[in-house]
Amino acid sequence: MKKYIAFLRGINVGNIRIKMSDLKKAFDDMGFHNATTYLQTGNVVFESDKNISEIKIILEKVLSETFHYQVFVLLYAYDVLAEIVANYPFEQNEASHAYVIFVEGEAVSNELLSIAENVTEEISGGNTVIYWKVPKGESLTTPFAKITAKAKYKSTTTVRNINTLEKMLK
Incomplete structure (x- = not known):
């Protein structure tokens, strides 16, 4: 199982209001593991066996349907984010x-x-x-x-x- 970081664009600004508990539940419902949200801006750490391109497609489609707006996700492997920060x-x-x-x-x-x-x-x-x-x-x-x-x-x-x-x- 590989760890990923998802950044959702535009969460809790303007008219797009999503509770982080609802976002976490959506990740759980999609079959992702150990989802944890950070702040109120759509930052999610989670685990999956799927590849990154497959995950992006699933997230944007399902989250758009779930929360009724066009979701844009920028997705990174955990180790890539660590390198970016370093x-x-x-x-x-x-x-x-x-x-x-x-x-x-x-x-x-x-x-x-x-x-x-x-x-x-x-x-x-x-x-x-x-x-x-x-x-x-x-x-x-x-x-x-x-x-x-x-x-x-x-x-x-x-x-x-x-x-x-x-x-x-x-």
Whole structure:
């Protein structure tokens, strides 16, 4: 059995409200094992014998039907997430947030990194992710934040704080 991390895009923002207990139950009902949710943003650690591409298809289909909205899932093997977290390139401090932007697709990642060349924020590319350090209180207002919030990236990106990711790996 292999351990995976699922990040659901857009949970508990806007009109999409899902209790984490309901999300955990949905994972259990789909036959996944040891599902644990973190925070209220659709972070789920679970185990499965299925391969990652098969899991993604199942999750997006069943969760969309269960919760009545188009679910977008970014899915990672547990060991891949551990590597992503370990490779965070910026010094962490109390004045800034340390974020990982999970990106599905090399074209989207390249597009965002190209745009990032024109901003003064600390941004660096990684393996299927973009690392981002932003001053506290500015996570929604910086030029790069406004770009990543555009509707065109809704299905292919999601942002998580490195502190949350570290807790998920424990």
